[in-house]
Amino acid sequence: MHIAREIRRLFSLSRVYFVVATTPPHKDSETLIPFAHRFAMVALATSRVAAFVPSLVEMEPLASPFSVDTMDKLRRRFPEPRAVLYFIAGGDSLPEVKSWRESEKLLSRYNFVFALRPGSSDSDPAELLGCGSERLRDFTGLSPGQVRLRIGGEDPKEPRIYVVDVNAPEISATRIRKLVGSGRPIGGLVPESVRQYIDKLHLYGAR
Numbered sequence: 303m304h305i306a307r308e309i310r311r312l313f314s315l316s317r318v319y320f321v322v323a324t325t326p327p328h329k330d331s332e333t334l335i336p337f338a339h340r341f342a343m344v345a346l347a348t349s350r351v352a353a354f355v356p357s358l359v360e361m362e363p364l365a366s367p368f369s370v371d372t373m374d375k376l377r378r379r380f381p382e383p384r385a386v387l388y389f390i391a392g393g394d395s396l397p398e399v400k401s402w403r404e405s406e407k408l409l410s411r412y413n414f415v416f417a418l419r420p421g422s423s424d425s426d427p428a429e430l431l432g433c434g435s436e437r438l439r440d441f442t443g444l445s446p447g448q449v450r451l452r453i454g455g456e457d458p459k460e461p462r463i464y465v466v467d468v469n470a471p472e473i474s475a476t477r478i479r480k481l482v483g484s485g486r487p488i489g490g491l492v493p494e495s496v497r498q499y500i501d502k503l504h505l506y507g508a509r
Contacts (some may be wrong), residue, residue: 321356343492356357396425400432414461442466
């Protein structure tokens with residue numbers, strides 16, 4: 303939520319779609335809780351912000367867990383020149399992007415925003431992504447005003463890869479699941495409505 307709020311401000315985004323994954327290829331599907339519960343929690347978490355929209359796009363025909371298909375569906379829904387799409391991801395996903403299906407197509411066709419998070423790799427983003435510096439914009443270390451100024455000088459129709467630092471809190475899904483499973487509190491780590499949902503349905507081993 304913090305990353306979505308800050309990126310929306312920096313890039314003047316009209317909406318942020320929270321895409322709920324069907325069966326993420328890089329995760330063990332047997333340990334995933336049902337999609338319906340995950341979508342419900344995203345809907346609850348985003349309910350107070352009109353510009354935040356929980357999305358079922360990965361379930362739309364043809365259902366696919368791959369980001370390249372998800373972005374292509376969104377582009378068909380919001381065809382240019384009416385809309386410019388930005389793929390927002392945590393900086394901890396930078397080392398994984400090259401292994402994504404058709405990653406070169408993804409990175410060359412859409413704007414990407416990688417928001418650094420605690421634990422993100424210190425490696426060179428260009429090296430991790432395998433892309434040339436002409437499309438990469440590393441804005442780490444800049445103030446929000448400086449970042450907005452730099453973004454304003456870019457042509458949004460020319461896909462760029464942005465790396466930004468938005469002072470993301472040290473919160474991760476893995477940490478939350480472990481805390482819930484051990485019966486420890488997660489207040490302040492998730493919206494209260496989500497905490498109540500987890501407790502009520504005893505998700506992640508909640509007691």
